[in-house]
Amino acid sequence: MNQDYIIPNEWSIIEEGFNNERIKSSESLFSIGNGAMGQRANFEEHYSGDTFQGSYIAGVYYPDKTRVGWWKNGYPEYFAKVLNAPSWIGINVIINGEQLDLYACKKVENFRRELNMKEGWLSRRFNATLQNGTEISVNTKRFLSLDLDELGAINYNIKPLNKDAEILYQPYLDSGITNEDSNWDDKFWDTLKVSHQNNQAFINAKTMKTDFYICTFMESQLFIDRKCILVEPNIKADANFASFSYKQAVEKGSTYTIHKFGGYTVDRNHDKDELISEATGALKKATQKGFNTLLNDQKKAWSEIWEMSDITIEGDVKAQQGIRFNILQLNHTYLGKDSRLNIGPKGFTGEKYGGSTYWDTEAYCIPFYMATKDQEVARNLLEYRYNHLEKAIENAEKLGFKNGAALYPMVTMNGEECHNEWEITFEEIHRNGAIAFAIFNYHRFTNDYSYIPEKGLEVLIGIARFWHQRATFSTDKNKYVILGVTGPNEYENNVNNNWYTNYIAQWSMTYALENIIKVKAEFSTDYTRVMHKVKLSEVEMKEWEEVANNMYFPYSEKHEVYLQQDGFLDKELITVLDLPKSERPINQKWSWDRILRSPYIKQADVLQGFYFFEDHFTKEELEKHFNFYEPFTVHESSLSPCVHSIQAAKLGKMDQAYEFYLRTSRLDLDDYNKEVEEGLHITSMAGTWMSIVEGFGGMRIKDGTLSFEPQIPQQWEAYSFKINFRGQIIKVNACQGHTHFELEGDQDLDILVNGKAVTISPNKLTTV
Amino acid sequence: MNQDYIIPNEWSIIEEGFNNERIKSSESLFSIGNGAMGQRANFEEHYSGDTFQGSYIAGVYYPDKTRVGWWKNGYPEYFAKVLNAPSWIGINVIINGEQLDLYACKKVENFRRELNMKEGWLSRRFNATLQNGTEISVNTKRFLSLDLDELGAINYNIKPLNKDAEILYQPYLDSGITNEDSNWDDKFWDTLKVSHQNNQAFINAKTMKTDFYICTFMESQLFIDRKCILVEPNIKADANFASFSYKQAVEKGSTYTIHKFGGYTVDRNHDKDELISEATGALKKATQKGFNTLLNDQKKAWSEIWEMSDITIEGDVKAQQGIRFNILQLNHTYLGKDSRLNIGPKGFTGEKYGGSTYWDTEAYCIPFYMATKDQEVARNLLEYRYNHLEKAIENAEKLGFKNGAALYPMVTMNGEECHNEWEITFEEIHRNGAIAFAIFNYHRFTNDYSYIPEKGLEVLIGIARFWHQRATFSTDKNKYVILGVTGPNEYENNVNNNWYTNYIAQWSMTYALENIIKVKAEFSTDYTRVMHKVKLSEVEMKEWEEVANNMYFPYSEKHEVYLQQDGFLDKELITVLDLPKSERPINQKWSWDRILRSPYIKQADVLQGFYFFEDHFTKEELEKHFNFYEPFTVHESSLSPCVHSIQAAKLGKMDQAYEFYLRTSRLDLDDYNKEVEEGLHITSMAGTWMSIVEGFGGMRIKDGTLSFEPQIPQQWEAYSFKINFRGQIIKVNACQGHTHFELEGDQDLDILVNGKAVTISPNKLTTV
Missing domain, CATH: 2.60.420.10 (Maltose phosphorylase, domain 3)
Structure with missing residues (x-):
């Protein structure tokens, strides 16, 4: 049922043979990135077939006005969108007067694409016969520099095979780009200036509304048979476009090469008036080093990443390829250098899911970054949330909470909520718990307590306040309950007393109280500063304690398991095994209401709690819960199999653990969900890493x-x-x-x- | 807090004084209709201020492509929209070269609008001083004929007050109209032909996609001081517009009058190639009779309606005006002549709520029409659903039901679902019960059983099948449960075991079984025909019985009341009285999640069941439930107070009953919800009638x-x-x-x- 055109290889992702129906899938799979920017594997030359153009700059987004069928009070006004940025990779190629376009060629042979994971580059080669009869062979290589993260480089080579050819390279910049995903067909980019000097071109643009200023730039070098040549360009510059055209007569058998250097300078890192001069500086470094030196630097930089983060698997090439692909793409997306950035679920490989940050970061990604990078990287991820604390407090206020209660958004770019399904936005509040858990997890792993008095405590207090206010006392149950939530299993909406949510709420309050006491005792200056800021009374803390100590947890005496939520046992408990294959995946085959009233679990929910709080439960308890819930779990979230894999491994169910591992590790390569063309599942890739390290x-x-x-x-x-x-x-x-x-x-x-x-x-x- | 500019009067709705901020509200309040068409009270002459133009033809709609933020499986592809139709009422008026436009006049005095309910016409008068200094008095009257329901008539009079004037009347037709409410800015109307002959003009147009063919038409007569004159018109016809211009020198103190006749012929009633000749026929009748004779016919026709349906109230002019306004608008909307039509929540007064038919018809409107019209009218309303049975079966199939189970849509124009909030569309399934209940109610009231063997039984069987399949057996409760529903109280979503839903489900199955037995015994031919068609087995009927007999109902021993749904007692049970006024209405002040987890009830839910099935419960039981639920009911649905009014009256709580009555009867006149400019709440008007007849x-x-x-x-x-x-x-x-x-x-x-x-x-x- 899955694609299998990716050739198994330990260190490379390889595609052979040209198939225009695979273009969009491959554009996702062969995506590259360097933490600061990333791009889908779009062709440099023009392609008239179906394609999904995407070039992304970290932290650059657009707050698209929310569009819904039916407005619900509390919806955010804006929905931040990942923005397709002005493109710098384009090179029009004209051969004997005909534009090279793989979709329009008479023949394309010997097509091969390789994403070399070890060295961090993307290459492509093919032979093509043009409609005008010219036969050529083409060879390209492209990478985004890890060392100079505003820069990318392209090496593009054409050899005429059957006759001499007049070849024109037209490298260009283009800011007349659009988003696949937009609510109102608004314009997202405003081009401010198109300019050029010497061999360099620049487009200064800014995003509408958010006013992110960027400059995209390029410079090229030309070669015949590796010998540098000077070609007088024809220069074109209009409202959204700048190009240089380098025409050259090329003898049959000779190779005409262009090295194009380009990228972005952005006002997150520079004064917005300095973007062109910074770009000139970057281009100077690039052209002085030249493509091959830059490539060697790239290999070295990647070897350092692999040195620390590689996982080897012997005896199973596909598993080896899968895990490395996951580690590669995580590193494409986030390298941890900048606490203003975070890990988008699709990284730089597509637009879906709009905003960049979900609870995926805290629940799934932090362990990977903690274990494979320096601890500053994980700390940067924690600080990202600390920096958004005020917005989280505002977000909670919008929903009626007060007194400094913080509800972190479901999806965000700048700390503001930008999701708009009420059952998720307003109700999937367990995300707040994961943010507290990440602080605990960071301290547990690194033993760096300093983060808590300095920053984490305020976050913990805001979160505890939210839970305290969100719980209500049920006189009927004589316990505190949490009504109207969506748990991690999004196949349930607006349920009462989701066990995971109640548990992490209780834990968050308790953990906040513990740390208040510890900081008071050990970091009195920090304690005074924080208390002065948050104005937390003894009474309020007592109330947290009261709520935490009297939290209600749905439990079945009969099954001896905690119930995912109130009423779970009213469902028709037919296991996934007894569900006809033709009805799966249920998210494609069933209407939403049917999914909701079914017992089927999209992703680990109670078991997610058992994963986070493993030490709170015995292995026997884990086994009971695993045996109860796993048969109802359909794993239709990419984030699900990894947790089940870890739990199965812990219980010694290695066959199951391995099966879950396979499902997570090659999810995109084998396109299990038939949607890889929209982009890769970046955050679940960290779960794959956990399956091996924490699972096996x-x-x-x-x-x-x-x-x-x-x-x-x-x-x-x-x-x-x-x-x-x-x-x-x-x-x-x-x-x-x-x-x-x-x-x-x-x-x-x-x-x-x-x-x-x-x-x-x-x-x-x-x-x- | 409410508007109070409508002048109390027993038989008329009257507005005095011109205020451009009230225009849109008055356009709603002074709406007219005749069951076949209707229109907002837009001015005939040009108005450059804020206005909401609306002219509607019964049964003419457009399936706008559904637009949602996040697609859920099962959403309908299209959302039928009430369509603003080509306009025939327009008369441009040019006085001494200046276009009359109340928004642009130097002075407007003596402005008065009257909707005469007794006689069924709308009038307007004012004195205006134009920018060019011409002072005029204007007097207009307009109605949509009850007898000739394709026709409307306008009498428009201008008298120059301070000098002679050259007055140009330009009556026109315009098909270049738009909808306020559209998802994709699609074009809704395709103008086919603009034509004219003699004094008549026609625009043939058709709706896109649905291909409703209509012809809008006009003819005018001119008078000076009531004496018919002939004025040679200047004729203009372009792509979407046709006009005749009648210019006339008018002496100061003389009155220049135009009688404009217009309306629609539609292919629901005629061959689409005959629309112009049918229009010619209608115009012939109109011009032969003339405005005054038509007006006399109108008075007579309305007096017949009032003869049967009037409610008089002595000693309370506002209450009298309120109830007559409700009865008037119900008769504007639906007269029961055509079983292809139904009662839209906004009638012909606005576009909101898209489609035309909700469960409002069965739950609230049928009693009014049964008691104030011949029984065929109610039967036509039942047949509307019979005619949609196949679509209801298809709708259920889309959601995974089978074997002839029928789920009637939440909102519809042609039997297909056209709503798209999952919690409503998929889960507010109690609507299906109201459709069965209406059959019972019709038989109970009229004693006409024939409808059931002829048509109703098939509907009852389809509905029973749905409930049978929708209920699931809970081994935990050892009862049948109905999971994941939204009850009549839409301030709860995706709850388990909504008592009202479970009760009406049980009743629907039992009632279907009773009728199968009765039809088998007494109407054997019908029985054989129906059984041949629906293929209902003894086994299936036994299963219905099993489910019905073992239905679960949430109940509180402590409070001795049925619970609105599972878990209701877990809420913080703070009554509406203890809720600060500043927090109301909660649908404007609170985020959706907060509303959902609150105990507040938007509209009668358990009490709706006690209303439908009154005889199943003792008065003591009713009182317990009323006393339990009324304190939590915020009545933020227009359909709520009437049921509480009836229940309060039954319990002898006349003060409360009266208070609820007031709230429902002048909802629009006093604009309680600050939204009357969007249109009137037509279906709740039938509830007002019930408050008096069934309540008091x-x-x-x-x-x-x-x-x-x-x-x-x-x-x-x-x-x-x-x-x-x-x-x-x-x-x-x-x-x-x-x-x-x-x-x-x-x-x-x-x-x-x-x-x-x-x-x-x-x-x-x-x-x-």
Whole structure:
């Protein structure tokens, strides 16, 4: 049922053969990025077939006016949209008077695309016969520089095969672009200036409403058979477009090459009046180094990323390719250098889901970044929310909460809510809990407590206040209840007492109280500053305690499980196994109401709670809950299989764990959901990483100690991963029957392996 | 808090003084209609101020492509919209070269508008001083003919007051109109032909997609001081417009008059190629009779309507005006002549709510039409649903039901669903029960059983099948439950076991079974025909019985009331009285989620069930439920106060009953909801009628006998109404202390008054 045109390869994503029906899928799969910008794998030359053009700049968005069928009070006025940015990659190619266009060629042969994950570049080659009979071979390579993150480079080569050819390269900049996704057909970009000097062109543009100023720029170098040549360009510049045309007679068998350098300078990093001079500076670096040196730098930079974050899998090429693809795309999307940025669910690979930040970041992405980068990266992600605290308080006020209660938005770009389904926007409030949990998780992993007194405590207080106000006392139950919510399982809406939500609400209040006490005792200056700011009374804290201690949790005595929500047992409890295949996926086959009243679970809900708060429950309890809920889980969210994989591994159900792993790791490569053309599922890729490290590897932090319980799927010979734990790098290499541990750094580390203390020493292989 | 510019008057709606901020409100309030067409009270002459132009033709709609923020599986592709139709009322007026435009005059004095309810016409007069200094007095009258329902007539008079004037009348037709409400800015009308002959003009147009063909037409007569004159017109006809210009020198003090006749011929009633000749025929009748004769016919026709449907109230002019306004507008909207038509919530007074038919028809309107018209009218309303049965089955199939289960749409024009909020469209399924209830109610009132074997039974079976499939067995409760619904109270969404829904579901299945047995025994030919068609097995019927007999109803032992839905008692039960006024109406002050988790009830829900199934419960039970639910009811639906008024009256709480009555009867005249400019609340007007007849009058049918328990608000001296009961007309005249009954017809009638048998005789006053 899934596509399988991607050729299995340990280090590359490879497509062979030209098929115009795959263009949009491949544009997603071969996307590249460098954390500051990213782009779909659109062709440089003109393509008249079906294509989805996309070039994105981190942090640049447009607040599109909300459009709904029926307005509900409280909807945000604007819905931030990821913006397709002015394009710098375009190179029109005219050969003997005919524009090269793969959709219009007489013949395209030998087409091959490669996304080289190890070295961080995208290449393409093909032979084409034009309508005018000219046969050519084309070879291109493109990358977005990790080192110089305002820059990208393209190497484009054409060799006439059957006759001499007059070849015209027309590299261009284009700000006359549109969004696939827009509510009102508004114009998103305002082009301010199109200019050029020497061999360089610039388009200064700004976004409407948000006033993000950017400059996109380019400069090119030309070569015949690798020898640099000077060609006098024909220059064109109009309202939204700038191009240089380099015409050259090329002998049959010779190669005419253009190196195009381009990218964006943005006012997040520079004064908006300096964008052209900064662009000139970037181009100067690029042209001085030249394409090949830049490419070598790129290889080096990627090798450093892989050095820390690679996961190897032996004996299963597709699994190896899948996990590396996930790690690659996560690094394309976010490198953690800037706390103003975050991880969009589609990264730089599409527009869907509008805003950039979901609770995915806290629930799924932070563990990956904590373990594979320096701890500043995870801290930056925490600070992103700290910086949005005021907006979260405003958001809660809009919904009727007061006194500094904070409700973080479901989807955001700048801290404001920009989602507008009432059952999600207003009710999927558990997201607030994940933001508190991430603070706990960061401290648990890094042992860096400083974040809490400095910043985290205010966030924890705002969140606790929200939960306190959101819970209501039921005289009927003589407990506090939380009514009208949507849990992580979005196949239930407006339910009462979603267990996960109630649990994380209770925990958030308790955790806030614990930290208030700790900060008071240990960081009195911070304590005074924070208390002065938030004006928290003893009475209010007592109330939190009262609510937390008397929270209601739906429970079935009969099944000995917590119920996902009130009334869950009223459903027709027919398991997924007994559901005809023809009815799945239910989100395509069933009407929404039918999904809602079914027992089917889109993504881990109670089990998500058991994942977050593992230590609060026994393994027997986990097993009961897993056995109860897994049969009803349809995993129609990309974020679901990873949690089930981890839980299955913990319960020793390795076959199931492996099955879930496969589903998550090649979700996009094999296009399970038939939608990869819209972009990749970036945030779930971090879940894939967790499936291996926390699932198979059993990595945990237990009372501050790094712990593993390694298992290995029988399909694999071995797998390895590295963990950056509190400044030391631990490499875990699990084989059938034993696991090796290696340690970088200069001092021993006590870890737990299968519950037993093991001391591992630097540069010494420890085998368990 | 409400507007009060409408002058109290027993038989007229009157506005005095020109205020351009009231224009849109008055355009709604002074709307006219004749069942076949209707129009907002837009001025005939040009008006450059804020206005909402609307002219509507019964049954003519456009399926606008659904536009939503987030698509849910099962949404209908189209959303039928009431269409603003080509306009025939326009008369441009040019006086001494200046266009008359009340928004641009130097001075407007003596402005008065009257909607004469007794005689069915709309008039307007004013004195105006134009920018060019010409002073004029203007007098207009307009009506839509009840007798000739394709026709309307306008009498427009101008008298120059301070000098002679050259006056140009330019009556025109215009098909270049737009809708206020459209999803995609599509074009709705396609003008086919603009033509004229002699003094007549025609525009043939058709709706896009739905292909309704209509012809709008006009002809005019001119007079000076009531003497017919011939003026050679200047004729203009372009793509969407046709006009005749009649220029005339008018002496100061003389009156220049135009009688304009116009209207629509439509292909619902004629061959689409005959629309012009039918229009010619209509114009011939109009011009032969002339304005004054037509007006006399109109008075006569309205006097016949009032003869049967008038309600008099003595001692309370505002209450009198309110109830007559309601009865007038109901008759503007629907006269019951055509079973292809129905009663839109805004009638012909606005575009809001798109489609025409809601469950309002069955739950609120049928009693009014049954009691004030011949029984064919109510039967036509039942047949409307019979004719849509196949579409209702298709609608259910789209949502996963099968085997002939029918789910009637929430909103419809042609039987297809055209609403798109999941919580309403998919979940407000109780509407299906109201459609079954209307069949029961019709039989109860008219004693005409023939409808059931002929048509109703198939509808009852389709509906029973739906409920059978929609209920699911809860092993936990050992009962059948109905999960994920929205009850009549739309301030709850996706709840389990809404008591009203479960109750009407149970009743619908039981009632269908009873009727199958009865039809089998008494109408065997119909039985065989129907059974052959629906293929209903004994097994399926047994299953209905099983579900009906084991339906679950949420109940509170503590409060001794049925609970509106599962979990109702978990709410914070703070009554409306304790809710700060500043927080109301909650639908404007609170976010949607807050409304949902509150205990506040938008419109009667459990009490709606007690209203429908009154005989199933004791008065004590009613009182308990009224006392429990009324304090939480915010009546933010126009359909709510009438039911509470009836229940309060039954419980002898006359002060409350009167208060609810006031709220419903002058809802639009006093613009309680600050939205009357969008149009009138037509369907709730039938509820107002019920408040008096069933509330104060206590009218019921008890075992086939007409029964009254008359009470009277202390604020009134007397009130009277008539009931057409099985061919006999009973007039009830309730005073403080006693009630008079009069009977038309030729035989005695046994009725119940306060539970006691009373025989009333024709043409004899019976006082109780």
